[in-house]
Amino acid sequence: MNRVFLLLVLVAAAGAAGFGAYLKLRSLAQLNRQLYRLDQLLIADNDDADQRAQWAIRGLEAAVQKNYNQPKEVALLAAAQRLDGHADSLARTLRGLGEELKHNACRPNTAIPTAAQLASTDAAAQLLSPDGPAYVNLHQQLNKYRLAAQALNPNKKAALPEPAFAELPLGAALASLSQLESEVRTTELNTLQHLSKKVGATTLRRHLAAFSTAASSTVAPGSIYQAELFLGSVLDLRFTPAQMRCNGRPVPVDSNHVGQVRFMAPRRLGPAVWTGTIRFKANGRDTTFQVRVPYRVVRR
Incomplete structure (x- = not known):
């Protein structure tokens, strides 16, 4: 069993x-x-x-x-x-x-x-x-x-x-x-x-800023000063490295990336002009903007 x-x-x-x-x-x-x-x-x-x-x-x-x-x-x-x-x-x-x-x-x-x-x-x-x-x-x-x-x-x-x-x-x-x-x-x-992310044109950023243009660069004592005040769009150069020059010489740039133009006025009285140049890359190409600013040298 x-x-x-x-x-x-x-x-x-x-x-x-x-x-x-x-x-x-x-x-x-x-x-x-x-x-x-x-x-x-x-x-x-x-x-x-x-x-x-x-x-x-x-x-x-x-x-x-x-x-x-x-x-x-x-x-x-x-x-x-x-x-x-x-x-x-x-x-x-x-x-x-x-x-x-x-x-x-x-x-x-x-x-x-x-x-x-x-x-x-x-x-x-x-x-x-x-x-x-x-x-x-x-x-x-x-x-x-x-x-x-x-x-x-x-x-x-x-x-x-x-x-x-x-x-x-x-x-x-x-x-x-x-x-x-x-x-x-x-x-x-x-x-x-x-x-x-490494290829392609850099996007140029813009921001608004206040601008004015004077009717005249000189004014006599007691006369009326005339100018236009307006709001404009400008390139934000904090993100776009640029070179600034005045009459061919480098211009110092402040913390807001705005060029500070200062130069010794000529000794000869009468009309004069200075040339400002801003150079930077736009869409991968060297781009230059130039402005001619007239002014007048007068006696104080």
Whole structure:
């Protein structure tokens, strides 16, 4: 009786273990299918990110041209285009590895990998072993891309983890490749956004100020002084470095960035004129404004 009972217990335990193993295998199969679907979703997202990167490059090109192709901005645009080329090359490498993984694992080739094929670790182990040429090439490309992005945006560390494919089933390996491509595109978009802030014409800010113009620069004792008083808009030179000169000589500028004109009047009596010059960059080009101010030298 005891032997029969013990045998029944062993059979029940074996059955429970088998059922547990079945549940585990079923869960793994579901996970691999979910990873494969994730891979397909990431591929679509990466295509969209690639398109957005192209739009960003075109936006940079337009901004540089609008700003009259300033040398520094042309250099930044060239660097952005090189980074985009690195990103495209990496994306092609990652997509190619994914296709080769599916080709090696899905024999005979099927449109959608089977559960057994998705669970297989052989393809990833053979193609993406740490010492294999495919992995070494991917590692070198990632390092080159990481350094290029870091040089253009030093304050933003490129989130490009080192890939690890050891013992990964096909579904997980495909999803890992697509996720890495997503990180590549995210790094590119972040860098392009950073560069866009350095390209383009500086917006010239303005503020209101009171002005007056006198009917005459001289007035006799007891006579009527006439002038016009008005409100005008002027450039705020606090945000636009400018050079001011009077008769060719530098003019001191106060804390409000207003030039203070002072000079020794000529000794000869009669009409005279002084010339004021303000030079600054507008839309990337050197711009000069000049004003001639007549006055009269009289005896006191």
